Amino acid sequence: xxxxxxGDCPFCRAYTRLLRLQQSSASVEMLSARSDxxxxxxxxxxxxxxxxGMLVILxxxxxxxxxxxxxxxxxxxxxxxxxxxxxxxFSRRMLAAYLYPMLKLGRRIxxxxxxxxxLSDSNLR
Numbered sequence: 001x002x003x004x005x006x007g008d009c010p011f012c013r014a015y016t017r018l019l020r021l022q023q024s025s026a027s028v029e030m031l032s033a034r035s036d037x038x039x040x041x042x043x044x045x046x047x048x049x050x051x052x053g054m055l056v057i058l059x060x061x062x063x064x065x066x067x068x069x070x071x072x073x074x075x076x077x078x079x080x081x082x083x084x085x086x087x088x089x090f091s092r093r094m095l096a097a098y099l100y101p102m103l104k105l106g107r108r109i110x111x112x113x114x115x116x117x118x119l120s121d122s123n124l125r
Contacts (some may be wrong), residue, residue: 002057003072004043004050007032008116009107012054018082021075033119051119053104066093066100 001021005012016030021082033040033050040050043062048055053065063071073090076083090096109119 001028001061001075002031002039002055003028003068004031004040004055004057004104006054006107006111006119007034008052009111010114011103011107018080019086020077020080020083021072065104066090066096069100070096077096098124 003016005016009011012013021028031037031039042112043050043055048062048064054068056063056068058071058075069090070093073096076087089099092109108118
């Protein structure tokens with residue numbers, strides 16, 4: 001599993017630190033969308049707007065935004081409060097689709113206040 005998130009967003013960083021995924025034979029790799037990893041450019045070229053939401057790649061399938069959160073909720077484990085809450089909310093596809101735009105708006109406002117520029121494929125050239 002590959003999780004692509006905004007490494008300069010304090011909410012995204014905290015989310016990826018708190019997330020506990022079920023132990024499986026597959027490894028989990030966290031990758032900042034602001035890194036110079038060539039896979040980042042590839043996802044932009046495939047038409048994925050990394051500024052519009054995180055990506056989860058699982059079994060060669062790409063999930064974006066609310067769908068990515070839904071997939072992560074179904075894979076989350078642990079008895080920690082955050083993971084129980086995350087699973088309770090985002091394992092419901094309709095609720096994830098409803099809440100994700102609000103989370104995204106909070107991210108945009110926070111990045112604006114912190115003067116962090118939006119992600120862009122032009123940053124990679």
